[in-house]
Amino acid sequence: MTASTTRRTTAAQSRIAAVGAIAVAGALVLTGCGDQTKKDSNSSSSSAASAPLASKLPASIRDAGVIKVGSDIAYAPVEFKDSSGKTVGIDPDLADAMGKQLGVKFEFQNGTFDTLITGLRSKRYDIAMSAMTDTKDRQEGIDADTGKKVGEGVDFVDYFTAGVSIYTPKGKTQNIKTWSDLCGKKIVVQRGTVSEDMAKAESKKCTGGKKIAIESYDNDQQAQTRLRGGGADAGSSDFPVAAYAVKTSGGGKDFELVGEQVEAAPYGIAVAKSNTQLRDALQAALDAIIKNGEYDKVIAKWGVEAGAVKTAAVNGGK
Numbered sequence: 001m002t003a004s005t006t007r008r009t010t011a012a013q014s015r016i017a018a019v020g021a022i023a024v025a026g027a028l029v030l031t032g033c034g035d036q037t038k039k040d041s042n043s044s045s046s047s048a049a050s051a052p053l054a055s056k057l058p059a060s061i062r063d064a065g066v067i068k069v070g071s072d073i074a075y076a077p078v079e080f081k082d083s084s085g086k087t088v089g090i091d092p093d094l095a096d097a098m099g100k101q102l103g104v105k106f107e108f109q110n111g112t113f114d115t116l117i118t119g120l121r122s123k124r125y126d127i128a129m130s131a132m133t134d135t136k137d138r139q140e141g142i143d144a145d146t147g148k149k150v151g152e153g154v155d156f157v158d159y160f161t162a163g164v165s166i167y168t169p170k171g172k173t174q175n176i177k178t179w180s181d182l183c184g185k186k187i188v189v190q191r192g193t194v195s196e197d198m199a200k201a202e203s204k205k206c207t208g209g210k211k212i213a214i215e216s217y218d219n220d221q222q223a224q225t226r227l228r229g230g231g232a233d234a235g236s237s238d239f240p241v242a243a244y245a246v247k248t249s250g251g252g253k254d255f256e257l258v259g260e261q262v263e264a265a266p267y268g269i270a271v272a273k274s275n276t277q278l279r280d281a282l283q284a285a286l287d288a289i290i291k292n293g294e295y296d297k298v299i300a301k302w303g304v305e306a307g308a309v310k311t312a313a314v315n316g317g318k
Helices: 012-026 043-051 059-064 089-104 115-122 138-141 194-205 220-228 239-252 276-292 294-301
Strands: 064-072 105-110 154-169 186-191 213-217 234-238 257-271
Touching: 059 064, 064 089, 064 115, 089 105, 089 276, 089 294, 115 234, 138 154, 154 194, 154 220, 154 239, 154 276, 154 294, 186 194, 194 213, 194 234, 213 220, 220 234, 220 239, 220 257, 234 239, 239 257, 257 276, 276 294
Parallel strands: 064 105, 186 213, 186 234
Antiparallel strands: 154 234, 154 257
């Protein structure tokens, strides 16, 4: 769920190439990774002993053999349930590779996106990994709508870069190409995302009483269902998600991307400010899989090479 305070666009050629690659990636879902929701307690101690970066973890997590991950598991292809109910996608695959470095399992637990940081704060989760954009507001615990401080904020380990895209019913673009073209129209978005923030900000700029009608949902699949049923003029999601929906929904007959993706910014793994040891262990694990090639394999599998990072930054969001 992407955000940035500086608007940027990416080349149309990269967008088209990534869409095609995502279609191929969909066929690999069933063979790509195991069930991320299960842990093997019998092997946790031996895995930790042989893992190269296990010593970097907090002792409580190393002994438990599990990192509890808060995630909105309805955001294909980043994280979602396959036809057998397994949690699959970009994030679970990266987590699995990082887990081998740390000697632990990443256990994904489903939650609505706008409650993940709260769950992290209450220690329901150890981390949040859910296409969450690293922003200064989130780092500092600032509510994006009110500008007021609502918590201590979180630290991020940045692992991917993505922008925001608009999509419409196929063949019914109504000349929508930019966010300003949405004035006087209805858009569906996921609650708590920057797509929602951008729609609200753009609506304030609309003139002549033609505001943007915004319908917000708990997850992106609900928003897509509303648009598919004719209940809105457009939808918005992070580019990888929008592109995946365009290629897969209705066999590619339901939606089409319009305009260019904007607001390119990093996805980050969110960690409590107080848990610097876990943050640094995750950074080391991510750097390790970037260096050994496992990161590139995951990114290529899902056809999103344009968003790959070269190093694991902490709090790189603006």
